[in-house]
Amino acid sequence: MTNNRKELWLTLMKIVAVDPFYLRMPDITTAADGTQDTLLVRVRTDTGLEGWGECDASPLVSLAVYCCPMSHGNIINIRTSLIGETLEGPDDALRLSEKVLRNGLDIQQIQHAYSGAEIALWDLVGQRLGKPIYRLLAEMSETSDIAHPKLPYASVLFGDTPEDTYQIAVGLRERGYRAAKFGWGPMGKFGAANDIALVEAARSGMGLEAQIMIDAGVVWGNDHETAYQRAEAFAQFSPTWLEEPLAPDAIDAYGALTQRNPSVPIAAGEGSDTYRTAEDLIVHGGVQFVQIDAGRIGGIMPSFQVRQLAEQHGIQYVNHTFKSHLSLAAALHVFATNPDFDLLEYPAAGSELSQRLVTEPFPVKSDGMVRVRELPGLGVRVDTAAIRDYLAPVRIEVGTDTIFAVQDF
Numbered sequence: 001m002t003n004n005r006k007e008l009w010l011t012l013m014k015i016v017a018v019d020p021f022y023l024r025m026p027d028i029t030t031a032a033d034g035t036q037d038t039l040l041v042r043v044r045t046d047t048g049l050e051g052w053g054e055c056d057a058s059p060l061v062s063l064a065v066y067c068c069p070m071s072h073g074n075i076i077n078i079r080t081s082l083i084g085e086t087l088e089g090p091d092d093a094l095r096l097s098e099k100v101l102r103n104g105l106d107i108q109q110i111q112h113a114y115s116g117a118e119i120a121l122w123d124l125v126g127q128r129l130g131k132p133i134y135r136l137l138a139e140m141s142e143t144s145d146i147a148h149p150k151l152p153y154a155s156v157l158f159g160d161t162p163e164d165t166y167q168i169a170v171g172l173r174e175r176g177y178r179a180a181k182f183g184w185g186p187m188g189k190f191g192a193a194n195d196i197a198l199v200e201a202a203r204s205g206m207g208l209e210a211q212i213m214i215d216a217g218v219v220w221g222n223d224h225e226t227a228y229q230r231a232e233a234f235a236q237f238s239p240t241w242l243e244e245p246l247a248p249d250a251i252d253a254y255g256a257l258t259q260r261n262p263s264v265p266i267a268a269g270e271g272s273d274t275y276r277t278a279e280d281l282i283v284h285g286g287v288q289f290v291q292i293d294a295g296r297i298g299g300i301m302p303s304f305q306v307r308q309l310a311e312q313h314g315i316q317y318v319n320h321t322f323k324s325h326l327s328l329a330a331a332l333h334v335f336a337t338n339p340d341f342d343l344l345e346y347p348a349a350g351s352e353l354s355q356r357l358v359t360e361p362f363p364v365k366s367d368g369m370v371r372v373r374e375l376p377g378l379g380v381r382v383d384t385a386a387i388r389d390y391l392a393p394v395r396i397e398v399g400t401d402t403i404f405a406v407q408d409f
């Protein structure tokens, strides 16, 4: 090895630690509120740089994927795959993803769990190269690197009654939201008249100028006939879309529904835990909005690939984000450079944990829009001091061996 090559080798950035953190609110309820707990992942390097990511999945199930003992060559945990590896640029992030997924071939939860680490790797690469992630993606795909503002839609749950829903909508309108999505709760559970009254309440509370979206929360399962009837009944209130009327994997039912061209466009995809799942919904399910959670599908790159597929199919890509603004940052970088993909799911009623998680949440600017940050990496910082009280110490022992232990950040 020549001196020059040796020097270059010595300066390569190496991963020295991969730490998952389980955080939770004191009381967890059955409400469809994904901000009640979370799994954060911090990746540290020998340069002092550290990257962060967040998973939208069961925290402890995912945490296990970081530390489970090796079963054989296809069940090797994420930490083992990453620690000691070099990370200099986007190619390394892709190479490491391939390695992690190959080593975890037979771990069912691998994409959910790896999402946090993958996002952290991109955060690190961006910091290392001094560029925001969206620009790295633009360079890789040789596409425009101009970021465009997004219209944030407040993402909230339906109230228990139409009257409650109306009050929630009025509150959002007073806070300046020009778009809002109402979901889950009573939708689909008390008959057509109540469903229609819920949507009517959302529309009248938000006003005629606003965009409203309806999230049925997978309530009709495989029943595409009921989903079609509701889409037709809701059309009088002009929602931008009807989201997840059917089960996430009811691909044939989605296909049957969308072939009838319902008067309200159909959205789905937040449950996608691989690129292939999202592709199935687009190609065979015929959805017009595909909603991807970078914290579930395996991180930034598979999300970006779905964005590219949406562009090829002439449908709209939207983020799914029901976590903190750390997740929102990851989501924004994926589709910041496409001006036609102009809607942003914006968590508007999350837990204290989710609201305190980053030092500077993304503000809604005076023009009503949200913009990606022109800072290296994700462009947000985790406020460990502010969320320390929510950190749940975890210790996993097998026999006399401690295979995982976290007390503090």
Ligand SMILES: [Mg+2]
Binding pocket: 183, 215, 217, 243, 244, 270
């Ligand atoms: Mg949804």
